[in-house]
Amino acid sequence: MWIDPKTCIGCGKCVPYCPMDAILLHQKDKQTGQKPYAEIDQDECVECYTCLRAQVCPTESIREQQLQWPRIVRRSFSDPLYVHKGTGVPGRGTEEMKTNDVTGRFREGFIGIGLEFGRPGMGTRLSEPEKAIKKLLALGVELEPLNPLTQLIADKATGRLKFDIRSEKVLSAIVECIVPINKTPAVLAAIKELALEVKTVFSLDLICKVGSGKKIPLLEISEAAGLTLSSNGKVNLGLGRPLCQGN
């Protein structure tokens, strides 16, 4: 995104809408006579389109720009309306547990783990989730192949991302994997180590299928790992069926 300085009147209405605080407001310069105007810090802008969609600019000075590689990656991980070319769906991750009653992706005996870098509200350079990818691969963890971040890995052995995207900033990027229960303690320990190494924040997602007798193995595993789980979360009700017709 960019703001046309010729038409911007520097009213500042767009400034609070930017989730990355990337809109700078320049005051009137008495010496040069430059009128006040807003400017988007291109290095901090994640191309989420929130400023444009807010429709608060009285002079319609907020403009789209043709995004080329690697900058287009910013939009694909930040604008929820943008459909990833690799996954064919909008958003930054996969269907994960939302359709587990239909896909059977998370089976008993396995835990789904997601690390959402940049969330909440800080954003991330892609070099940060790369640290998690490398750590998980070193532990022999298989990453979710349909995840858009997995598709940007250049070296599948080490987890190194494509070099030209590592410094791109995005609103958030998710590292997703499914781990057998017996391997989960080691993975959670590695994630806690990772917390000391990253320059941004990440939110941890933990998924499991509910077993017979309403057993949720995740509760015990998390407690042993010293994690405090949220009291709120998501529940798939099991109403989905593999085929819509006839159900």
Added chain:
Amino acid sequence: MTHTLHRAGQPESLKDDFVVFAMSAKMVNAEGSGEKMKRFIEIVERYRPINFGDMKTGNIYNITREEIYKDVQDTSIVHFVFADRKVVAKIIKDLEQARLGISVVISGLIDETDRICEQVGLQMHTVEYSGGIFGQIKHLPEQPILDIMTMCGHGMVAKRLVREMVKQVEAKKMTVAEAAMELAKPCQCGVFNTKRAEKLIEDMIGIRP
């Protein structure tokens, strides 16, 4: 994207915060599911949701209900927000009877959702918890701001916008309801709970009765 997970806040505040949504599995039962999704909308919207939206088209604070309904596709994810557990229980009962075959997910207090499931004769299939926030947490905004902005999981509600809306209410330039509605607009999916936002803003400026 776990866009309805990680809603921050105390259980007392979160107990009035449910998101009900449905989606089809892209590679399994998506084909032809648009009509099922429309039926899902018809069933759920009767219960007067606080917010309602589809990521692909927008929410009711930006566009009309008709536009959302008309643009439903096989791959749409339609979300509704409610505050009352009794209403959510009725909705689940209706959805169970409708046998749409598409996946239905509830975001809310998990114990509460479990009780609702039990009440209507279902068992939770899969659960997802937030394991917390890690890393440079010292840079996060203060808790009430975080509680509001995390109601949009895609991160489209800026912390600065929350502060600006609070300022506008304090200056009596906006009502609390108007401020909450403005905050809901950037959250395309329609998962932002305006009623909860109103209460949180009132708490912040000390005007709760």
